[in-house]
Amino acid sequence: MPFGVGHDIVVQISRSALWSFFSEIKTENIHNVPSEGPLIVAATHHNMIIDPAVLSVTFPENRPLHYWAKDTMFKHPQAKRFLENCGVVPVDRTTKNNTLLYAATYEVLRLNEAIAVFPEGTSHTLPCLGTFKDGTSFAALEYAKLVTEDPRPNAEGKIPQKATVLPVGIVYPEKSKYRSTVIVRYGKPITVDSYMATYAEDPKKAAKQLTKDIETSIRALTVNAPNWDVRDAAEMARWLLFPGEHGIMKDYVDVTQSLINAMIDLGKKTPEVESLQHSLKIYKLELDLLGLKDSHIAKYNEKNITAASTTIELLRRTVASLIDLPLFLPGLVAHLPLYVAGYFAGKFEIYEEVRAQNKIFFGLALVPLIYMIAFLWAWYALFGGTFFGFFVALATLGVFVWYHVVSIDERYEDFKDLIGRWRLFDAVVLGRGMWRRKQRILALKKLREENVSNLRWMVKTYKDTNKDTHHVWTAVRARVQALNAAGKLSGRRKALARQFEWAF
Structure with missing residues (x-):
């Protein structure tokens, strides 16, 4: 056929x-x-x-x-x-x-x-x-x-x-x-x-x-857990053990599955690991309820979450976003209908397996209209509607779309981080929220530190007796060796190296 x-x-x-x-x-x-x-x-x-x-x-x-x-x-x-x-x-x-x-x-x-x-x-x-x-x-x-x-x-x-x-x-x-x-x-x-x-x-x-x-x-090719409690706990453990790495981590499947297997096996024999699994689940649930990510809490590992530190972090992120905004604003405005449609397409769909499909369908429906309007505006407003201007406008639109897509990733992460900073500021400095969010965030910071400490203890303690824990330890050590090989570190790599000091 x-x-x-x-x-x-x-x-x-x-x-x-x-x-x-x-x-x-x-x-x-x-x-x-x-x-x-x-x-x-x-x-x-x-x-x-x-x-x-x-x-x-x-x-x-x-x-x-x-x-x-x-x-x-x-x-x-x-x-x-x-x-x-x-x-x-x-x-x-x-x-x-x-x-x-x-x-x-x-x-x-x-x-x-x-x-x-x-x-x-x-x-x-x-x-x-x-x-x-x-x-x-x-x-x-x-x-x-x-x-x-x-x-x-x-x-x-x-x-x-x-x-x-x-x-x-x-x-x-x-x-x-x-x-x-x-x-x-x-x-x-x-x-x-x-x-x-x-x-x-x-x-x-x-x-x-x-x-x-x-x-x-x-x-053997996928990630499998007996229930969502174990799966969520393992995902949270991966975030804590491998900071800065999300879906982009090269060994995502193997590491996540090893964490699931280790928690199931060790949890049956060790009350501490069973308790850790429950604590990781609680930590993830609290983050979701507060609309925060682990990276927001992780920023305050070495200092208290105070009004001053929260305000400084918010201002730093806001200023950085404002400086970058002029370069990104035209693409953001042009594609805003896509983002709004995608947001509502996912918001009102109860089945997660359908959300990405709906978001993409809405995008495919709107893209021709948006790009046609952008092309006609560029052709007539910028290039006078001339024959030569037709081709220049077409090429300009292509570069415009390409630049927006390839540059969206870092800015999208920065935008989500900025939203989290505002939520922290609202809770810690403004003190709003009928559920005493400031106290919940402070408790969340403490819970994170306990989870990180207990996770590292689990990996170090059982790396020689449990094959799945050993696999996680090997993955951690691979990061350590890569950082050591980098010589003198600075910027983000230096900050990342601090997160792996426990395994040096």
Whole structure:
């Protein structure tokens, strides 16, 4: 089933949308991806339509991917033409005959093309993987059976091969947050040969075993916790142990999963670790309720949260923002409708897995209008509506959009930090708030110091006896060695080095 121009258009739109929403999309272990042959890409599904967009945009060697869709979507002739042009494959869910169910899929695989599926079935927001369905496994095994029984050459004159299953974990540290990151991790390919004997005798048993192996592989590529309490505690521990690193940290998945495993294992044996886990959860909950981030409290590690220190920090941040504002203000004003629409798109959506999708859809709907108005204004107001001015205005708009997107990250973080400073100032200096927020913030600072101290104690105490804690210690030491190798430090690196002094 060849791909048409519709596929290229959708991928380019997806690329632009993802580039403008996420600050970075990282790929890991791309050497695991087969460069040729029929391929079934089995991926996690935590972020609605964002998941296929991320896969299609980042898949190695720009190899196009087919996707499954209900055959009812193909009933209208125009819809059918567009979906087929984009490479979407119909699946007849009304039949229990695998050959009919996946007929279009087999045609794709016979052409040595790749199809991406989501074994969890539906998108979700859980602290772990959802329940895997057997559809992916049945498709792979039934196709292998058909190839064995009917090895006739495909349209290119080549003997068809059995399809390989490629596990993929798509990890979102903060999946609905603007300018967050995405991590795409490729697992080792799974061949179906070892399941075929069982499939001949008991198809359901073989499919269940393959599904289990796919799930095991994807679990190793992602972050999984038994509940949100453990997941949130581990995320908070990561923030405290690795200050300044958020979704951009190179070993996010491995470190976060190691913290989850360590807290579960040690929490069963050690009351101190169990208490630490609960304390980390409380700390995160209080931060959320006060509208603050750990970085706001961390600024006051070595001094009290006083009226003077709070005011100085606020003024420092405000002045820095005002100095930078003239450079950023034109882009901010032009894109303000996008930010407002994105804010409300996320604010009134109860399902987190839908928020990023809605924000991007609103952006795609408004972008053409905003950029058209900006272009016409530049063409007529700045360049007199001339023929030459048309091209200059077009180039100016392109540079304007590029500059805004590439420069938004640091300013967006600074803006969120400034909001936090104002909240601290409001609570500590102005003393407003019916819940005595000043006392809560002072207590929060104390709780943070206790959590940091206890976390470091846990890592140091169990680094030689618990493999997951040892992995966290190794990650900390890697930062220490990098800082030591930097020689004389200054600025942010010097401040960061102070946070790792406990491990020097």
